[in-house]
Amino acid sequence: MKQIPLSEKLFHGAVSLEKTKEYVKPWRIPFDKKEFFPPNSISGQAELPAGVRIKFLSNTQSIKIGIVEAVELMEMDCLIDSIRFKTAYIPAGETMVSFDSLAGQTKLIEIYLSQKVPVPISGIWIDEGAEWELVDDSRLRWITYGSSISHCYYSDSPSQTWPALAANELDFNLTCLGYSGNCHLEPMVARMIRDLPADCISICAGINIVGGNTLSDRTFSPALIGFIETIRDVHKNVPLVIISPIFHREREKNENQVGLSLEKVRTEIVQVVELFKRHGDQNIYYIDGLEWFGEEYEKYMPDGLHPNGEGDKIMAVRFQQLIEKYVPINNQKERTR
16 A cells, blocks of 8 residues: 655644654644643643644545554544545554555545544554545535534544534634534634634533633623634634534533523523624624523433533534524535635
């Protein structure tokens, strides 16, 4: 087999790449500034490559991907022309992943990396006589920021997270900034989103803030306002979708130690979005988390908080429906052509 150079253009959905002599590892924050994202690079969640995929065109019938030794069982997905072909289950200690019996014609190949563990890539090999080329993704660039609900640790596989499924259906180029337990409206995340290319941005905030007592009924709205204003420093007219938390019975009405409940958070998010609209922001939109994934879907959350694999599929369909209902995304597609 022959080796493909580990070019930056192979990796889609990553914010940055860590490069050593042994491997290339995707990150979802700027690697060279990872110490500016405390604690420990957003509690280590930023090096878990949710939504990151290796993407190229080739007529190869087999692919081998070298990894630095897997630390635990993980999955990778191989998609052919945007359709999932195979999920590979990689046991702890393994250093090679193979996808075989691919059709011989030229096709779009996407390898979705595990969203559960860091994935340092040591090499990529295709058939000796096969041709290949890099792909420029010209679709609308969508950044989605959120908590474990967007990180989707409990999805069936990496390409079956709700952001990945929704991006596929909406024809979006996904950058997933879902950080399990770590969506607290940090200023450095706002600055990062501000500086990334984007045609559509969504923010789903509140569940970690209520659960972690990190912002109060005094500080939540100012933090959200500042987060949005930072993004608007550059992305002045990009559709910005603010989503309130999905249903979680335990925290709906019960106030936490600093006076916030999910009901209060939803009220404050609506007020912030209306504030921006009154001051001339015609491209900010609100989606109610209960309309997205409300009490009627509670049976798809085994722990009462995190949607399971079936729940993620429902979330993807509902997200697509709500985006098409509330956000004039077709206008944005026309502007970017």
